[in-house]
Amino acid sequence: MKLRPEGKHLEYKKAQNSLPKDFWETYSSFANTEGGRILLGITDDLEIHGVTNPQKIQNELFTNLNNTQKVNRNILSDDNILVQTLDGKTIIEILVPEASISQKPIYMNQNPKQSWIRDFETDRKATEEELKAMLRNSQDDLDSDLLEGFDILDLDENSLSEYKILLSQSDSRFQSMSNLDMLIEIGAFKRDRTVTEKLEYKLTIGGLLFFGKYNSITSAHGLQNFHLDYFNYINSAERWRDRVAPGEPGYPNINIFNFYRIVLSKLIATIDSEFELDKSLKRTTYVRDIEVSLREALANSLIHTDYFSEDSVKIEVYNSYYSFFNPGKMKISVEEFINGGTPKPRNHTITNLFRKVGISERAGSGGPQIFATAQNNKLNFPNIELGQNSTLIQIWKVDIADAHPDLEEHEKAILKLLTKEMLPQSSREIKDKLGLSKHYFDKAIKNLVSANFVEQTGQGKATKYTLKTGTREYLASLQQMFNLLQSYHTLK
Template sequence: MDAKDLLRIIDDGENAELECKAAKGGLPKDVWETYSAFANTNGGIILLGVEQKGQEFFPVDVDAKKLVKDFWDGINNPQRISKNILVDRNVEIVEVDGKEIVKIYVPRASREDKPIYIGHNPFTGTYRRNYEGDYKCTKEEVQRMIADQSPIPQDSKVLPNYGLNDLNMESVRSYRNRFSSLKPDHPWNGLELKEFLYKIGALGRLRETNEEGLTLAGLLMFGEERSITEYLPQYFLEYREKSSDVPGERWTDRIISSDGTWSGNLYDFYFKVIRRLTDDLNIPFQMEGLFRKDDTRVHAALREALVNTLAHADYYGQRGIVIEKEKMLFRFSNPGVLRIPLQQALKGGISDPRNPTIFKMFMLIGLGERAGSGIENIHLAWKEQHWTAPELIEEFQPDRTILTLRTTSLLPQESVDFLKAVLGKHYKFLTNDEVLILVTAHQENYVTNTRLQSLTDKKSDEISKLLSGLVEKGYLEPNGQGRGTKYTLTEMFHQKSIGNSRYNRISSGPNVNNSGPNAANSGPNENEQTKDHEKVLLDISELARKKKRLNPSEMDEIILNLCAIKPLTLKELSQLLNRQMDPLRKKYISRLLKEGKLEPLYPEQINHPKQAYMTRSLFTNQH
């Protein structure tokens, strides 16, 4: 890493994958909390020799070589930290402006190594990371990490006090019928019920006592909801569907495991939900010879997503499984984080399901592909339709994995038109890959190398060259370093975005003068007023766009002045101020709301899709 790259990291400030420490008095004691937090979350970078003043960060004088020695001494001391997962190349000294900074890259620990903790007690020394910094894990979080260490899958556990009377026999009969229809010559078809259940993993025996009982997989797959929740109180399945994109509209269809009208088990839930997910798919049918094939790759992808959700869930975790279907998206959410790194999961080829027996049961009736191919198949299906690439994320407190499948076009016409309007004749010189990158940055507010790997079939180094080329052309601005670098559209795009209402994605929030049912009849005065507002917003925010480092009080004043003109969304403020949304929310918006200087436009619905912010005086005048 060179000084230029490190300066980008410092300018971007602290986030979920970056921690800056002044270290003027030597190695900070809380460096071990950050090491634990990064290792137990998604990895990150620690910078020693960087001081925070207000909301800005600056290199300071430190004894870098001593810091490095003390760090290696500490991390290799089992009395200090449970395990060292670093190698030599993870720690380096970089010179910036004549000052030496120690950069420590902490990778995500494997599930076998988690939790990484301070001292001797994982329940008091384990940390994780969020946007607020390092936090001490709860007893439940540590227990889940310890449980994931085991090479024995959680769903193979034998429950000696559970037997056939805890199963819904209609579910079992249905499963056997599907199995025999798919595999009519299979030798298991002639087995007695108990032997069949034993073969598929639904029944097990404790070898020490020869005691027989349902496995956890058998209980979850075929059990009655009451029996399941007696063992797993947190167990809950939910499907909800909304047929329009009108904000605030209630769900038009909903299934929950606890309503008493059906078994509530995984097997029946799958078939209740998959029909609803695929009922109205607007996908052209395919032909096999002279025959029509209604089952497309998208149908298969949705089946794969649903099976993966059920097979990867941590059924001891909180909030249960939630499947959502809206007009332009499908969302699959389950308790528990991934057992392999997120980047590895996105690449496919390797899988580590939390419940391999449940996965096997679905595969035996033709549902679910070989381990590791699920995400790959879903990506192929979405790419075939030219839809936005699937998004897979992890959340913590509580642990959740969320897969979102959007059926929006990969190259929305509004973004293509926007690029053409800004670039003019230069647009035609862009390659298809460059257009995709700029469109993604426009649609999602920024783009990363990792995100582009999921959108294209290109490798990381190829994408890096494309991104560097767009930076050199003045189209993208990098923030951060390495895998954490976020590339945003440059100032030339911000000016056009705000100055031209036709392509203005940030001016569609509440209280825009030319919106509403009478927009078509708005007169010249209204249009002139809108342009005046846009010019004022640009003038007020000009200093923030030009200057990367501002005194917090200066930024506060700019934000309050902007929100006094009209209510502004977080995305609007991000574009006006040329700042990333997450740090902007964390450092300024949340604080100004707490101080009562800003008010939300929709105070009764904080997560309203059109939530915007205005100064308190504006709020008072309008109400």
């Protein structure tokens, strides 16, 4: 058996007679990052020495796992341990899962500063910012605490006026309310229950972030790095064409509500780009669907941001896609995001303020809508990248062929055909429909199959080709089928 070299999710340790001391650093780093496998009995230069007493080592492992003076949390069970023989020698394989957000950080010696992170094939101590982020993520709510020394004068009057107009459209009571009464009603101000002799309401962190003047927001403890950025790079490889950010001309008081309204308007204005749509698609449907995706992605980023991070929200527009980056790792899995269901926002007050005016109204609906847009309009499926404390969602304006400009023209033509056709296509069908010679077809299809764009089934004359269905596409397809079934049963 040929061993793979160590990597981000694989670590070897000699461990002939006992559990090595540095095992716990790797246990912590895998648990705090993306999980991984530790193989005991193999050196880091891939020499198989084996372990002499596997039972002793397992007993030592679980004794320490359940000793809070050694490690703060045990996330392993017997199912995570596998004793096997390799080249005639006994080795122990330990599968360390990624800890849940509520379990992190996993640390050693009763000291949170002994939290470790996996970087490529090495373990390193978590930085102060990474540790703080893990501790914040373990909390259910980051923005509902009350602020001392802040009041309604720290809020932007224009933001309050615009928000009241939106509220009044569904509830006329708000038209005659004072701004303070409105803020209490919607939860931006909350009662301070530590004060018993009188009723006293104080501004919440979420209320300040949502409505605040920029200088007031950045003067609050922990929010000095608050920053929201929008860049338009369409037809501009280097410098942006348009920007929205605090300090830019015309934007003296950027808060979450102002940023959402301004940026959504700018995003929608970029939808009708120069790309030619397939004639089978209706432009009105395409524009409406993309608008829904952009609204959901923008609200999702602002609702789930870790505003105490040193990083900032960044919304970017390029010729072929939109990018939504926010500090704060998504609290649910990618699969859960795609399928919908119960969301886990880290900012309950901000979430509530958005929903009061019908923004991101249906809990958990954003992910399915974003992916349904891609599927219905035959666009390249969205990319989701989760960092240690960040989330990036890319929404494409174009199909899978145009999303990969490095492809040859014949390769793009085949991808566009397979995107359009509902059924798998034979080589003859593809060549006839595209007018390709055998030489160009064979070269193109070989590259597409090896690059995992196209899936080949059958043999000989029965060979068929179809788009490769990845996990996200498959889940989105299942979600759409489920929605159709629900609609069918409702009609019955």
